Amino acid sequence: QVFDRSGLEAVPELAERVPEKIAERGILVGGADNAYAPWEFLAGDDGQSPQGIDIDVGRAIAKTLGLEYESRTAAFPSILPALGSKYDIGLNAFSITNERMKVVNFVSYSDTQGLWVVRAGNPTGFDPADYCGAKVAIMSGTYYEKHLDLDNQACLDAGKPAIEKLPFSVQTEAITRVAAGGADATATGGGTAAYAVKQSGGRLENLEPVEPMGKRGLNGIAVAKDDMELTQLIADTLNHLIDNGVYAEIYEFWGVSHFLVDESVINPEVSN
Amino acid sequence: MSRHATPDRAAAVLLEGVHKFFGNYHALRGIDLTIAKGEVCVVIGPSGSGKSTLLRCINQIEQISAGRVRIGGTLQGYDERNGRLHELSPRAIDRQRRLTGMVFQRFNLFPHMTALGNVIEGPVQVKRIPKAEARRIGRDQLARVGLTDLEDRYPNQLSGGQQQRVAIARALAMEPEVMLFDEPTSALDPELVGEVLDVIKDLAASGMTMILVTHEIGFAREVGDRMVFMDHGTIVEEGQPKQMLAAPKSTRTQAFLSKVL
Amino acid sequence: MSRHATPDRAAAVLLEGVHKFFGNYHALRGIDLTIAKGEVCVVIGPSGSGKSTLLRCINQIEQISAGRVRIGGTLQGYDERNGRLHELSPRAIDRQRRLTGMVFQRFNLFPHMTALGNVIEGPVQVKRIPKAEARRIGRDQLARVGLTDLEDRYPNQLSGGQQQRVAIARALAMEPEVMLFDEPTSALDPELVGEVLDVIKDLAASGMTMILVTHEIGFAREVGDRMVFMDHGTIVEEGQPKQMLAAPKSTRTQAFLSKVL
Amino acid sequence: MASGHDDAARDEGQKVRLNDVVPHRHPGRWVAVALLAVVVAQVAHGIIVNPNFHWDVFWQYLFAPTVMAGVGWTLMLTVIAMLVAIVCAVILVLMRDSENPILRTVSWLWIWFFRGTPLYTQLLFWGLFAVLFPRLSISVPFGPEIIGVPTDWVVTAGVAAILGLGLCESAYLAEIFRAGFRAIDRGQTEAAQAIGMSKGRIWWRILLPQALRTIIPPTGNETIGMLKGTALVLAVPFTLDLMFATNAISNRIYLPVPMLMVAAFWYLAITSVMMIGQYYLERHFGRGQDYVPTRHA
Amino acid sequence: MASGHDDAARDEGQKVRLNDVVPHRHPGRWVAVALLAVVVAQVAHGIIVNPNFHWDVFWQYLFAPTVMAGVGWTLMLTVIAMLVAIVCAVILVLMRDSENPILRTVSWLWIWFFRGTPLYTQLLFWGLFAVLFPRLSISVPFGPEIIGVPTDWVVTAGVAAILGLGLCESAYLAEIFRAGFRAIDRGQTEAAQAIGMSKGRIWWRILLPQALRTIIPPTGNETIGMLKGTALVLAVPFTLDLMFATNAISNRIYLPVPMLMVAAFWYLAITSVMMIGQYYLERHFGRGQDYVPTRHA
Ligand SMILES: Nc1ncnc2c1ncn2[C@@H]1O[C@H](COP(=O)(O)OP(=O)(O)OP(=O)(O)O)[C@@H](O)[C@H]1O
Ligand SMILES: Nc1ncnc2c1ncn2[C@@H]1O[C@H](COP(=O)(O)OP(=O)(O)OP(=O)(O)O)[C@@H](O)[C@H]1O
Ligand SMILES: [Mg+2]
Ligand SMILES: [Mg+2]
Secondary structure, X not given: OOOOOOOOOOOHHHHOOOOHHHHHHOEEEEEEOOEEOOOEEEEOOOOOEEEOHHHHHHHHXXXXXXXXEEEEEOOHHHHHHHXXXXXXXXXXXXXXXXXXXOOEEEEEEEEEOEEEEEEOOOOOOOOOOOXXXXXXXXXXXXXXXXXXXXXXXXXXXXXXXXXXXXXXXXXXXXXXXXXXOOOOEEEEEHHXXXXXXXXXXXXXXXXXXXXXXXXXXXXXXXXXXXXXXXXXXXXXXXXXXXXXXXXXXXXXXXXXXXXXXXXXXXXXXXXX | OOOOOOOOOOOOEEEEEEEEEEOOEXXXXXXXXXXXXXXXXXXXXOXXXXXXXXXXXXXXXXXXXXXXXXXXXXXXXXXXXXXXXXXXXXXXXXXXXXXXXXXXXXXXXXXXXXXXXXXXXXHHHOOOOOHHHHHHHHHHHHHHOOOHHHOOOOHXXXXXXXXXXXXXXXXXXXXXXXXXXXXXXXXXXXXXXXXXXXXXXXXXXXXXEEEEEOOOHHHHHHHOOEEXXXXXXXXXXXXOHHHHHHOOOOHHHHHHXXXXX | XXXXXXXXXXXXXXXXXXXXXXXOEEEEEXXXXXXXXXXXXXXXXXXXXXXXXXXXXXXXXXXXXXXXXXXXXXXOOEEEEOOEEEEOOHHHHHHHHOOEEEEOOXXXXXXXXXXXXXXXXXXXXXXXXXXXXXXXXXXXXXXXXXXHHHOOOOHXXXXXXXXXXXXXXXXXOOOOOEEEEXXXXXXXXXXXXXXXXXXXXXXXXXXXXXXXXXXXXXXXXXXXXXXXXXXXXXXEEEEOHHHHHHOOOOHHHHHHHHHHO | OOOOHHHHHHHHHOOOOOOOEEOOOOHHHHHHHHHHHHXXXXXXXXXXXXXXXXXXXXHHHHOOHHHXXXXXXXXXXXXXXXXXXXXXXXXXXXXXXXXOHHHHHHHHHHHHHHHHOOHHHHHHHHHHHHHHOOEEEEEOOOOOEEEEEEHHHHOOHHHHHHHHHHHHHHHHHXXXXXXXXXXXXXXXXXXXXXXXXOHHHHHHHHHHHHHHHHHHHHHHHHHHHHHHHHHHHHHOXXXXXXXXXXXXXXXXXXXXXXXXXXXXXXXXXXHHHHHHHHHHXXXXXXXXXXXXXXOOO | OOOOHHHHHHHHHOOOOOOOXXXXXXXXXXXXXXXXXXXXXXXXXXXXXXHHHOHHHHHHHHOOHHHHHHHHHHHHXXXXXXXXXXXXXXXXXXXHOOOOHHHHHHHXXXXXXXXXXXXXXXXXXXXXXXXXXOEEXXXXXXXXXXXXEEHHHHOOHHHHHHHHHHHHHHHHHHXXXXXXXXOOOHHHHHHHHHOOOOHHHHHHHHHHHHHHHHHHHHHHHXXXXXXXXXXXXXXOOOOOOHHHHHHHHHHHHOOHHHHHHHHHHHHHHHHHHHHHHHHHHHHHHHOOOOOOOOOXX
């Protein structure tokens, strides 16, 4: 599943702004864990070829800058310290938060929303509007975990039973727990949640969230904090792709058009 | 010493047709031996003739392949019912082993315990004598073998001779019915052999039954009530030590003694 | 045997004022001893008197605390320059050790090697003799101690006596200048002592210098050129064995011998 | 007869002029030392001045309450799981030495299985256990239940973590124990049998103390490995351990390196304490057996 | 003099009527066996019929090319890193026994540091090594460079993975080796010294073969631990190992359980082969020393 980029062409005004180091190499290097379908995951015959929305976005940016894109698989903790040396950008469906913006520059490119995953037919009667006391699997460290904590606090404030949180390090394990009946539901990014339901062969289904879990949140491309030039270039390139419609085609191709942004912004204002 | 009040109905140690195979190797080839209560039996014979194996079979470190071993009339290791031998429980075998004390050719002291610790291990752990009393007994035994001041040394801080003496004290501390000595003086220097000899004589006087493998012919003559000559896993000749040493019947014994004396 | 063609300029073994402390324990207290080439020196003495320690200091298993040890005129372990002792390199010490062969009180066979493997280890690894030839030498040495058929047995498949004989063969296989025996016959049965005695006499005839710790007084008388009596870390008396055994000068020696003989 | 030697030695010791020895020099060693010193200094310098390490953040979170709680939970998990492992390992070793071929086989299979599969997978399985087997019950085999309880009353996250860590570790420890016992001369058992000690008592009084000498160092390894292994309990999920605590912070503040340093600091601190404990244990069980050389060439 | 015994024994063996012994029974053991059998059967049944295990997916991917390649890479990493670890551990043990206090200290610090910090953190550090230290150079200490190369020419992902795994492991192995050597009677060294063997040769010919008896089982543990440890090389990042391969598939198809089973299957298979190897190694180095009991009570 690869978006066809044959129609893309380099834009000289943008290409000449590519930092010398990257231009010399001819490759824009992105760091990602490549374990978050459909945003990025490994496929192909060798099981080592990254595919996904982020990969296609990265390739479109690189092509526009007259470069090739390479997404290198890396563990999350090793991406951020190596931004600016090993990796030019971090393109890994990162959620933008104010705390994170203190250490990296973010260029916003997706406006995502969480989605619930429950077993087909919702046998435990999980109610997104009021799930106090339910058992929820969640990938730890994510934006959705934060929202879950907020919902939980609301439950406690209202004197209702606490949400039983089961945090996992990998999203697939949270989904498995739900599929096995070990948890009532899990929440994750809409793209991923929909993908999981598609892969489950009818054993799972999606539920629409309500606030705050349903609140939209921006995802961003991470660039080294001290490299404003490259940050600006990435933002400008993205805005160029937004303008010429390639960006929308990619999202359409992957069926996530509802996550499009109107404009790419550097270090946007976010509420959390 | 203790327990010698029990009625002396049977021989203290009785071996009937004992065989021992190590795989295919036939180490004991039909040993018949009767040792009366209070008797001191000296076993001599060339290297590899099975002397150590004999003692090890008596105290059940090795399981015999054929025959019977009885101590104080009791069949060792088995219960004989309907003509078949039923193996005893490990616990029952341990109880039987307490009746015999053994001093090994290679000391086998417990390296992680002091000299005194080695000696009181049996009394405290097996006989459940209170520790304070056991220490007293242990010190007595150590004194008996001339090691009064070394009770706190670990085995590897002792010379060979000192180590073997601790091993003897350890066996004596259990006050067994039958003492088995496997060349107890082989690592002792001549000066101390006399002291040990006195200890063994004391034991004999108190009614202790003993089987003693030794190469010290003079010692054997002095302390032994009976002498057994082994070769190739069989008892070639047995008799009163003085007579046997003076006039051995078998040519094999004659040959052995001619080299030794 | 070999190498006895070297000029006999100096004493084969010379000890001058040797002291050895184990921590605070004073095990050797000023030993002076001269052993001529080809001489057989027998060391006797009570347990703990320092006999084993003496041998261990001669072949540098223990480092001496004071004094000098010379073999064939060469200072052992050190180089003396400007009145100070400079420790030799480990390699040089190893080379010096090859001149002495040692048989231990407790065999110390290599348990992971067969009898023959034990014997040829030195020739092959240290002398770099080809394996085939070393095997031949090894078999000869084993035959000499009466173990022809047991070359493929591991030490723990051998009786105590058999093990000690392998240990002797192992030391002999290195054909050392000086042989140190620490109670080599203490675990051998009397029948075999004669065989070993013959081996040792052969060695003496071929010019081998030997120091022999033993408790076998008869043996000492027969084989020894000189006898040394040790007690409490000192040499109390030395002399010709027959004279010394017949008429000991020191009262301590008299007391010891009166118990032993 | 040896009485009085020691005092005499001290008296006479004053009079003996000990050899004045110049030790043998090993110049090669000092070159090696110098080279090592340079490398270490350069690496240390590189780490201290490198901005990626964010030492300010390190200090800020080093004693953070969630981190300290993580240290506590990690320690607790390690200790309890290790106890479970030791008990199981002892049983496994005894089973492996048993006469009963089925017990021997079970012991072997257990060791094979738990050593062979990854700890993470095992932990995940323990986490799923309550899902896969919703009720723990005593029943007629494959027949009706006699008595039972819901599994998740019994196998909570903490229990699952401890079972997962402990059972896996037991297989490794069993191997170590077996090796330790192998090293003991059989004469020891025989001497103990000869004074009538029972199998169990021989094991406990004679063999174990001697085996511990060789068992302790690899068991130290395993304990330290277990300490680190607690980071995997997220698979259960059990989310109170040190690694989880520091990861949670670094997910929030996006500075993984200083948070990893915080975790490393605490692991290192705990390991250090353990190594001190190990030293004393080794010394205790080495008494009478460790050789204190008097020649040091 | 012992000649002919063996043949005679066989001849005579025919005539001796061996004791017909009824062995002692242990009914308690059989109860334990029965209980275990029931538990195992129920768990196995539960796993086989449970739909979460997706056995079809398991079979589909069991021999997938990326999985097979992962097995190969994992094996290669394990073997090479283990060799690195063994070499380092030997050096560490020798350093620790050295007379030179600085070498002893370095050895101690090395063991302390690499045992104390989590492998994952170490691997991450090796992965970042090229970032932290862009050039490897021989230079005047803290002065100008004499000769140098870019670090990432030398420390590639594969090299970083092997260094990370190997150096960490060396600290654990050093402890194991030390314990193995401790268990050997010092009489062995003395006997070897007496025939003039050098320190190195004694170590290699006399001590090592005997130490291996007790070293092999915990080293087997460590090798198996290393095998599993390769799953952490993602931190470098090194992305060809077995765990990464199966994780990549499960991230794509969203079915982690069967993919974990695939990984577990292969780990178990490799472990089994290793355990067979270990058995033969143990037998080889136990020759002449292992006790074959003739009484089995
Ligand atoms: N476990 C064993 N496996 C095989 N053979 C053995 C075993 N133990 C002993 N033997 C053999 O049995 C024979 C008798 O051994 P034993 O130790 O009883 O001799 P011994 O008479 O005590 O000799 P020594 O006086 O040398 O101690 C020897 O040939 C010995 O090699
Ligand atoms: N490593 C050591 N540490 C402390 N003391 C020791 C050590 N080695 C030997 N000794 C002591 O030194 C003294 C002499 O020991 P040595 O082994 O030389 O005696 P020996 O004359 O050979 O005795 P035996 O005839 O019993 O073998 C003994 O008192 C012994 O306890
Ligand atoms: Mg014997
Ligand atoms: Mg001695």
